[in-house]
Amino acid sequence: MNFFTGKPSPEALSFFKDRNILDLAHFSKQELETIMNVANYYEESLNAKKRLHDMDGKILAALFFEPSTRTRLSFEAAMHRLGGNVITVTESAGAQTSSLAKGETLSDSITVINAYCDVIACRSPIHGARLEIAQAATVPVINCGDGVGQHPSQALLDIYTIIKEKGGIDGLTFALVGDLKNGRTVHSLVDALAMYDVKLIFVSPPELKMPSFIYDKLAANGIPIEETDNLLYASKKADVLYMTRIQKERFEDVQEYERIKDVFILTDLHVALLPPGAIILHPLPRVNEIVTDVDSYPGAAYFRQAANGLPVRMALLALVTGCVL
Amino acid sequence: MNFFTGKPSPEALSFFKDRNILDLAHFSKQELETIMNVANYYEESLNAKKRLHDMDGKILAALFFEPSTRTRLSFEAAMHRLGGNVITVTESAGAQTSSLAKGETLSDSITVINAYCDVIACRSPIHGARLEIAQAATVPVINCGDGVGQHPSQALLDIYTIIKEKGGIDGLTFALVGDLKNGRTVHSLVDALAMYDVKLIFVSPPELKMPSFIYDKLAANGIPIEETDNLLYASKKADVLYMTRIQKERFEDVQEYERIKDVFILTDLHVALLPPGAIILHPLPRVNEIVTDVDSYPGAAYFRQAANGLPVRMALLALVTGCVL
């Protein structure tokens, strides 16, 4: 299958106009493939050094109420590459510089910011915030992570990367490794993978297993699942090894974090066991869960994966604002 | 009176070139109406989805040495909608990222930043900072709040909102509610209202009464004032009910804040008493001083008010830089 089939039809594109990207469960496989094709269309424009004006005069509000580097910067760069402008709010646990510090609700903030922009990209530390945000928004919203909830643009760039690296999704075996309980990137990725003919291996400590609703969803789609806490075993079988960080900020108990944080560390030992042509992904940032020696392995695709965030986010911004039509 | 009378004459516009907007006391009623007309001119451009280039190549320095969302974002969005660019400094009490953290005076900071921009929008926690800023600035400055001092662009968008909602200012009764002592938005609003034929009701706890210099100013203009701490009473009489937040950051004593903070909470009970066609304003953010049930009242204009910040701030930026000529 040649997954990338050129710029989609106006009908396929217009489906996304004024739509929110909150999670992937609401999209069909065909819609997901539309996004992939638009991303590829923009990647080719970038490679050809084309100066784009698709979003000339438009404004993105990048609202990051939780620390972020690559998601925020790639959305902002995507907006600039499309010829648009950006207004930004960044927050950290240690210091709040926006009205949330004064006690304003997220809903009120969004209601106001609607008037200042054409599209919102928003990250919140609160699980489920995407629903509150979407309810208040009158411009399209792209959820950039809501606590342990969803992070759909990450899953889309994961899928885009796998297609580019492996030629497609069907028939592959995926090992998802790390904190599967709190990892919003794997939650969103599983939503996408469930549309395909894949096998999944969940590799986590017992305390950090996938939430049960995800098992139910996969069972409904007939996706075979294996569980293990043995990374060596999983490495032997994985066409795609998806590492994640044990996220300190999700633990209430620091000692629990300290006990678990180093349970999975990917080394050359694991890489040597991988099937031929296997790739390693990671949503980044990494702390120490992939040793830097692994970076030189040709299948170590995590930095290429991060780079793919740019065309994928260009696609999302242009699609939901109708600017790619 | 049809307040909006189209784009003003070149003479009226050129009055503002290279001028600071520090407070409203320095402007005449006619000058204020020029700003209103330019704001309306830009609002019509926005509604018509016109791509503007009035400030192409120009740079706004948005310097917010105190937390802000809507003021900063609306100024930045205004600059982008006019085709200009923005450089930004944001600070919070918890973390300073600019040279103020290294002990630099505000005056030195402004003297340097002059060279990097065409116009400055500046907020400071220090009462009276607008004078120090204006003295150091060689480019036009828009004061975005100096401690408990003034916040003129807020008052201008308040006036703009009232004109749009009520058709004009003369003849209306205004109830200003909350922390009238420390609320810079009501201080600036009163400066504007004093130019018109209005009645004022001040609704505050005794500890948070308007500063005496404001009473003197209003007496000199022959504006009738009533004082009360009864919000129900004021609701019966107010054509415009202007709620404000009790601002925690202005209290030295947290217990004092805790005792007073919930003294005025606007509910459907008050709304039911309002005269026909009355509107409710609030500079936002709100904490709990207007219950969300009130949001569905047609006269609850506070989110429309926040949206009006965009055209009003476009007008200010274009006027002081001479870009609307």
Next chain:
Amino acid sequence: MNFFTGKPSPEALSFFKDRNILDLAHFSKQELETIMNVANYYEESLNAKKRLHDMDGKILAALFFEPSTRTRLSFEAAMHRLGGNVITVTESAGAQTSSLAKGETLSDSITVINAYCDVIACRSPIHGARLEIAQAATVPVINCGDGVGQHPSQALLDIYTIIKEKGGIDGLTFALVGDLKNGRTVHSLVDALAMYDVKLIFVSPPELKMPSFIYDKLAANGIPIEETDNLLYASKKADVLYMTRIQKERFEDVQEYERIKDVFILTDLHVALLPPGAIILHPLPRVNEIVTDVDSYPGAAYFRQAANGLPVRMALLALVTGCVL
């Protein structure tokens, strides 16, 4: 010598394409003069109010992992004046909003950000970070300060200022005053001055003397050095008096800082002793090491110096990206 000789030849300009600006030791006197001439070319464009498009469609990543005002803002303004766009990360000791807070290495951060921009301007609190940054970067990098290491764009604007104020560098006597041990601006400045025929006077407390490797470098170039802790003495001899701040953030022991911080305070007493036509420079921000009375002395050039940061940084951005060709 008329130092500014117009826009350099295409060969001289193309030397800088895809090159990093990490320190000045790697550049020749002729290359430094190319930068000066491009800066002057851009300053004339700014003075003529020309709208430039040299970097249209390009993106600068301004990564400031340590507080900054003038360096960051002048780089961002420079990018906008050249028609380009900016994505920004700012950090402070008190609050981290990027992935560094999650434990990511600087190398990983840069590897990712490469994909989102055309040029990086980066400041880090870590001495020597410029080497790690340069190794990870695939786009050109401008070092904006790495701990007590180097700050080459500051030295370049210092040189540019001296040429504008004094007509050249050769034959001048320089007094460098303050924390010469930790001051990265003087470290970079000395690298530039070592290319010329100058005399140096180092004025510091014994605890804050220049690092010995700098003495070696100057000896190798045959530059005469005098040392003193007497600012009055140095004032009598200096054609260029270069004041620096005793930087609190470089002291591990706060009491040590308190003891030393006021050791050199420049007043009218010193100014009266200066040779005719002498100038006073300071990289800013200042705390109290130059009393504000001195600001009115015609040779007090520190604010003009800060303003020169704009054309010098325009030159650097356009040179390393090949956009001035």
